[in-house]
Amino acid sequence: MSEWICFWATAAALVAGLLFLTAGVLGNCRFGCAMNRLHAAGLGDTMGLMFTTVALAVSAPSVPVCAKLFLPLIFLWITSPVSTHFLSMVESRNMRESEKIWN
């Protein structure tokens, strides 16, 4: 019984992560503005990766393996937003005045 709960939880989390990753890939390919693309790329790196890691952690054989799975997640949760922050800063400093729709 608990195996089936584990299986369905893993499947649900994997599907959710895959949805976010697909949204990220689609947005990266289809959006026109660089800021929108950065938003899409950030989605895949944060939410998509989190759901995938949760899925792997639920089906992990032991607690240490489960804990180790979250280390790359923490690493990428630090690096991805910081790089997005810098890319968007460079973009906002270099874009034309007419492109700044928030003005």
Add this chain to the structure above:
Amino acid sequence: MKDLLNRWLDGEFDAFERMPELQEGYDISLDRKHELERSAAERIESLPQTRQIAEKERKAFHLWYVIAAFACCLTLALVFLYMTAHITAYGRENPRAEAIADRYIERGTEETGAVNAVAGMILDYRAFDTLGESHVLFTALVVVMLMLKLDETNTRKDREDYYRVRFEKYYPTDKDPILRLAGTLQGSFILLFGIYILLNGHLGPGGGFSGGAVLGTGLIILASSLGDADIDHFLTEKRFRVFTASALIFYILAKGYVFFSGANGLDNHIPKGTPGAILSAGLILPLDIAVGVIVACTMFGFYSLFRRGGIGGDETDD
């Protein structure tokens, strides 16, 4: 002009360095100075006597060059042909090589004290090879330093200062609090991980080269996120040189002592300890640390030299 040529041939002054009468003239503009220097060198070069001497020297040098080149190539070719004649044919069994490999695997832990057989091989049985590898890194660092280091004779300070223009034009990333926090968090853990790999070389996967690479990466991350000034506080150019040179000299002395006081199989007065303990395996742990220091310094030195033309806070970088 003839007087100048005679003085040059006597070795009194070098025409390709600064002219003696130019040294006190600080008010001459730099372009004019370069022009005068260049014209002095060209004037001496264009004299017919200079050309005759140069031609004679060139011919003599050419003869010896050809002879020496032939001798070197012939010797090397003979050595390699002799060695090729003794290599086992492709596909045949090579009893000598297999004996060596078997001995490394069977008696490596017993003879070197290292649980990790690879560390035992590269830092005990074949430590001389690793010394050469460290020197390759050191030589690469020296050559990059020679070519890229900004000092009095190699700088654009009085002309177009490329670096200052770049720093003023772009946003100073090291003032950004987000990047500082992220860089501190990650760089410190990466440095810790590098030290762990460095000290773990004789017990498991790791060692000098990989640990040094991780340490160098941590230093690069810290330097690019916190700014160069913060790293310069503790890694000045003098300390950099002291680290690299002392690591190499320690390696040479320690391994030379082992080689000359009795190589494998003889008593070399260095305790091996219990295999598996952190203080074991004789000289492997100190040699690992030496190699790691050299690799980390080389990686960080490359980054720093390519980025701003100097290591540590140097006077050209204001």
